[in-house]
Amino acid sequence: MGETVKKKPSLLEVAKSVPMNPSRMEVLVVTRARKVPVGYKATHHEYQRYVRPVMPCTAAHMTFGGKCLNCGYEPDAYVPNEHTLAGFVAEHRITMTTARADSNPNMDGSQNMDHWHVTLKHAGRRMTLVFSKGHGHNGAEPTATEVLACIQGDATYGDMPFEEWARDLGYDIDSRKAERTHNAVVRQTERARKLIGDVLWTDFLDARED
Numbered sequence: 001m002g003e004t005v006k007k008k009p010s011l012l013e014v015a016k017s018v019p020m021n022p023s024r025m026e027v028l029v030v031t032r033a034r035k036v037p038v039g040y041k042a043t044h045h046e047y048q049r050y051v052r053p054v055m056p057c058t059a060a061h062m063t064f065g066g067k068c069l070n071c072g073y074e075p076d077a078y079v080p081n082e083h084t085l086a087g088f089v090a091e092h093r094i095t096m097t098t099a100r101a102d103s104n105p106n107m108d109g110s111q112n113m114d115h116w117h118v119t120l121k122h123a124g125r126r127m128t129l130v131f132s133k134g135h136g137h138n139g140a141e142p143t144a145t146e147v148l149a150c151i152q153g154d155a156t157y158g159d160m161p162f163e164e165w166a167r168d169l170g171y172d173i174d175s176r177k178a179e180r181t182h183n184a185v186v187r188q189t190e191r192a193r194k195l196i197g198d199v200l201w202t203d204f205l206d207a208r209e210d
């Protein structure tokens with residue numbers, strides 16, 4: 001049907017953070033992944049979302065040559081995404097405050113990292129979490145774009161069932177800890193969606209990191 005095989009994004013970095021909930025703290029693992037690898041070719045579904053044809057595409061729109069008569073999709077179609085996450089943050093006035101945190105006690109191997117309590121704000125709503133970064137950043141404060149990039153990276157996997165998620169990210173599917181991590185990613189994605197809002201959610205997921 002001319003659908004190119006979607007290449008899995010390579011996992012660039014794994015960072016972990018703990019959300020600050022007044023009633024309880026839960027471990028969050030933030031998995032960062034670049035959403036659109038170099039040389040990435042769009043699938044028909046992604047191309048359609050980009051082009052936004054008046055009528056949704058169906059398989060019947062594809063010719064034998066693989067081109068879609070409805071949206072113009074061709075198997076070699078490349079979707080240049082001009083929308084950046086930094087632009088999204090600016091356009092929708094997402095702000096963030098930070099305060100230095102001593103530690104991230106629920107995060108394995110975080111003693112050599114810098115920690116911040118961060119509060120993201122959007123449209124009168126807020127989302128708080130502890131964000132940790134390696135010392136290689138020389139103590140620089142995280143930016144809203146940086147934190148949202150982590151949340152976005154997680155959210156791209158946030159709707160996968162546990163076993164699929166674990167296999168894709170290299171976790172042991174028999175591990176209880178991996179399952180808790182997955183649950184945390186699902187919860188974080190739900191909280192982020194409330195912060196961003198349903199209307200902007202797809203635009204948020206589509207924005208590229210840099």
Ligand SMILES: [Zn+2]
Pocket residue numbers: 044048057058061068069070071072073
């Ligand atoms: Zn189409």
